[in-house]
Amino acid sequence: MTARRARAFLSTLRKVERHLGVPVPARVKILRELEFDLEELRGRLEAEGLCPEEARARALEALVPDPGTLTELGELYTPRYRRLTGHLDQDVVRVLERSTLAIMAAGLLAAGALALSRADLFRDPSPFLWAVLALGGISIFLAAGEGFALWVKRDHQLSRGGPRLILALAGVTLGLGLFGALLDAYQLVATTGGAAAFMLPESFESFEWFARQAGLLTASLVLALAGGLAWFVLTQWLTLVSGARLDVLGLDPTATRQQEVR
């Protein structure tokens, strides 16, 4: 009975949703509230003796927001960031956003590099380390950009491409680190003619070699883990928001991309 009643207002909810310019999580809550109120008011009016059509029409008239009310709701839920930057040239804002994110990513990367150098892992770094750090920097920049769009700008019009790219970069970072370490090991074995270097723990070259590999593997592991974590959090959030929206609109969660978070 609940499902049948809920369907009675689905087309209204979908129509309202199309004109409700608020972030998706708030939109879902407004639609859920509206649906419950519509159902309850219709039930109440029917109990008072109105015919179902009349009760439905009265409930819609009382509760379904008109364009002016939708605009008012939209203004209420305008993210603070948009209120602050709304009067500025949006091209300038975009450049400032990207610059800030790039500086933040570079700062985080520099802090990581500093920690590695303090641990004396940069004395003789593997050439692969620079590529790993560069990929990590790009991942951090992308993750910060997606997070900023989702939680500061409250813009849910994101495709899954961003998180997937972050995950792919994390995989490449880890792969590059492992490949670099293996290649270094292969070169060492090739130049020493066997495992001789590993059998001399007091050897300075041996320590340097291990330190170089430790630096490369630590950096690639940490950056890959951070990228994987960013992918997980972003994907889970998008799935949650998208699922809630599809649920309230009675759409199939396994359906096409057009139904995904707008």
Added chain:
Amino acid sequence: MTEKGFDVQDFARGIHELLVLSSLQTGEKHGYQIALDLQADSNDLFRFKHGTLYPILHRLEGEGLIKGSWSKDGGRRKKVYSLTGKGRKHLSGETGRVQEIVSGLMRLLPAPSEVPA
């Protein structure tokens, strides 16, 4: 509403907000219940149409004057509102102001019997 004098639009909005707050004095309610109670208690004088209740509720919630909470009712999620301590204080202060404005208005307006037909 401003400290001295008032903006008519702000006043009208303030009145609606006060009505919602006063309706919640008796306990927590759903949005539609607030609308129905106000309509009934005012003999149909105050009717919320076209969802105009929602921006009021959500604004009051954003200002911390009322608190919205979700619960389940037969598998459906419902949102009920209740008055907060801040809302109670606001209601008491603003009710006094509205009464002041209304009595000032009544002093300016002639009695119906004094108006020539």
